[in-house]
Amino acid sequence: MFLKKLRKQGWLEVLTNTQLWCSVPELTEFYARYLVTEGTVTSDVNGLKVEFDAQKLREILGVPAIGFHIYVRDDKSLLGKARLLELAQKLSQQPGLKTPQTVKKKDMAPRH
Numbered sequence: 001m002f003l004k005k006l007r008k009q010g011w012l013e014v015l016t017n018t019q020l021w022c023s024v025p026e027l028t029e030f031y032a033r034y035l036v037t038e039g040t041v042t043s044d045v046n047g048l049k050v051e052f053d054a055q056k057l058r059e060i061l062g063v064p065a066i067g068f069h070i071y072v073r074d075d076k077s078l079l080g081k082a083r084l085l086e087l088a089q090k091l092s093q094q095p096g097l098k099t100p101q102t103v104k105k106k107d108m109a110p111r112h
Helices: 002-009 010-016 023-035 056-060 067-071 079-094
Strands: 035-037 038-044 048-052
Touching: 002 010, 023 038, 048 056
Parallel strands: none
Antiparallel strands: 035 038, 038 048
16 A cells, blocks of 8 residues: 555655665765755755755656645644644653653664
C-alpha cells in the first residue's frame, strides 16, 4: 500500500532511483543548518545558500507538490489534539503523557 501511494504521488521513482548521487556530508550540513519560514526552506551548504519552496522542489524533483505545505507548517493543530497526543506518546515512548508536546529527535530512544 505504501509503495502504491508513493507511485501515485510521483515520489516512488525519486526514492528508489539508485542512480541519483547523494553526498552524505553535504546532506548532513544541509539538515544541520536548514530553516523553514513561511513555506520556504533555506540552508547553507559549502558556503552556498540553498532556498526552495514547494513549487521549486516540484520542479527540481519532477514530482507533485500537493500537500507539501502540511509537512512544513509550524501549526500542527490541523491534526487535532487527540492525534497530536497519540503521536507525542509514541515518538517520546511515554504512553502516560497527558498533553501533546514537541518531541525532538535527540529525545527519542531507539525502539530496540
